[in-house]
Amino acid sequence: MKTNQYPGFHKLSVQERAAEAAEFSGLTEEELGCLTNPGALSLETANHVIENVIGTYQLPIGVAMNFLINSKEYIIPMVVEEASVVAAASNAAKMAREAGGFTTSYTGNIMIAQVQCIGVANPFFARQTILHHKQEILDIANAKDPVLVKITGGAKDLEVRILDSQIGPMVVTHLLVDTGDAMGANAVNTMAEAVAPTIEQLTGGTVKLRILSNLADHRLARATAKFTKEAVGGEDVVDGVVAAYAFAAADPYRASTSNKGIMNGIDPVIVATGNDWRGIEAGVHSYCARSGRYTSLTRWEKDANGDLTGSVELPTPVGLVGGATKIHPAAQACVKLLGVTTAAELAQVIAAVGLAQNFAALRALATDGIQKGHMKLHARNLATVAGATEGQLDEVVAKMISAQNISVEYAKEILSSL
Numbered sequence: 001m002k003t004n005q006y007p008g009f010h011k012l013s014v015q016e017r018a019a020e021a022a023e024f025s026g027l028t029e030e031e032l033g034c035l036t037n038p039g040a041l042s043l044e045t046a047n048h049v050i051e052n053v054i055g056t057y058q059l060p061i062g063v064a065m066n067f068l069i070n071s072k073e074y075i076i077p078m079v080v081e082e083a084s085v086v087a088a089a090s091n092a093a094k095m096a097r098e099a100g101g102f103t104t105s106y107t108g109n110i111m112i113a114q115v116q117c118i119g120v121a122n123p124f125f126a127r128q129t130i131l132h133h134k135q136e137i138l139d140i141a142n143a144k145d146p147v148l149v150k151i152t153g154g155a156k157d158l159e160v161r162i163l164d165s166q167i168g169p170m171v172v173t174h175l176l177v178d179t180g181d182a183m184g185a186n187a188v189n190t191m192a193e194a195v196a197p198t199i200e201q202l203t204g205g206t207v208k209l210r211i212l213s214n215l216a217d218h219r220l221a222r223a224t225a226k227f228t229k230e231a232v233g234g235e236d237v238v239d240g241v242v243a244a245y246a247f248a249a250a251d252p253y254r255a256s257t258s259n260k261g262i263m264n265g266i267d268p269v270i271v272a273t274g275n276d277w278r279g280i281e282a283g284v285h286s287y288c289a290r291s292g293r294y295t296s297l298t299r300w301e302k303d304a305n306g307d308l309t310g311s312v313e314l315p316t317p318v319g320l321v322g323g324a325t326k327i328h329p330a331a332q333a334c335v336k337l338l339g340v341t342t343a344a345e346l347a348q349v350i351a352a353v354g355l356a357q358n359f360a361a362l363r364a365l366a367t368d369g370i371q372k373g374h375m376k377l378h379a380r381n382l383a384t385v386a387g388a389t390e391g392q393l394d395e396v397v398a399k400m401i402s403a404q405n406i407s408v409e410y411a412k413e414i415l416s417s418l
């Protein structure tokens with residue numbers, strides 16, 4: 001496979017798809033085996049990852065096709081249990097492609113470590129005092145990680161905030177650290193702990209928490225895409241998507257679900273690449289509430305030509321080195337399959353996939369509703385649960401849909417009549 005545009009890809013067998021994907025990304029037999037072999041993560045390795053290990057847990061890996069991001073083609077590994085997600089992402093990417101695909105940018109690999117200082121009598125004075133000693137504090141932080149300093153410069157800046165709280169004012173220092181291609185939790189937490197005594201000395205207060213923030217708003221990935229009115233099915237559909245977005249922008253109840261649809265695209269890539277999906281979830285949702293009111297992560301607008309334009313900006317605490325990415329053989333194979341070589345590139349791919357997934361959901365909701373597509377896949381799942389073999393699936397699903405009875409019981413009934 002030379003291009004990620006492959007009509008009928010979904011009709012290939014699992015083995016054929018895997019072989020095509022491996023060819024596209026240059027995976028070796030062994031690397032491909034890490035994806036196709038359910039035992040790729042050995043019990044021995046798993047036992048080093050977390051505590052009290054009793055086994056490993058499998059989920060499907062699908063690949064989203066058609067993505068063109070900054071003129072580069074990607075096939076995107078997605079680890080997810082929900083039907084329709086991979087197909088919807090591929091479909092959205094195909095529609096975006098008609099107007100050139102996705103354009104992305106990135107603010108840099110800067111993570112924040114917070115140092116909470118309480119019991120400061122004169123917080124405003126203390127804030128300036130900390131800032132007077134900025135270089136000294138950065139030097140202490142950087143002394144903890146000479147390797148990182150060599151690669152990225154390490155801790156680069158400070159911010160000091162004064163918070164009103166239930167227990168009085170707090171002076172909160174943010175260390176801004178360039179963690180390079182690592183997510184960087186360990187590096188920034190170590191630095192935060194190292195600077196704590198100096199901050200206590202400078203402020204006369206007591207340092208309590210020293211921990212990274214998942215609201216990584218100095219590590220933002222951005223993506224935009226245009227969807228022509230012809231590609232999406234007409235100007236009515238463009239208006240429908242804009243109205244769907246307006247609902248999410250105005251209402252936290254809707255924003256929650258719309259943003260869940262975005263995370264349907266993002267989390268599967270995060271999991272596939274061995275990253276921390278709780279971290280990105282926390283970052284995204286707190287970013288959506290930064291104005292004080294929870295709202296939509298994406299924005300959808302109609303342009304002067306009547307086409308649909310979408311944009312997204314999100315914190316991306318993700319990395320390619322350290323963590324599970326380097327331990328899990330399937331995560332390593334997924335990174336190679338995806339073809340990203342830096343955390344920056346991964347972050348931008350994630351932003352594009354989130355935007356695509358949101359578009360697919362809003363378009364479906366604004367037109368047919370999502371149940372039509374979902375029900376077919378749901379019926380397939382239930383027919384499988386009922387015991388349908390590969391050869392029986394299509395017939396059982398067709399009968400369930402025509403009878404509008406999508407249940408395991410009915411699937412069993414059909415199976416016994418075959």
Ligand code: MEV
Nearest residue numbers: 257258260261361362370
């Ligand atoms: C379902 O997993 C995701 C959607 O609910 C997202 C949305 O409503 O925008 C379809």
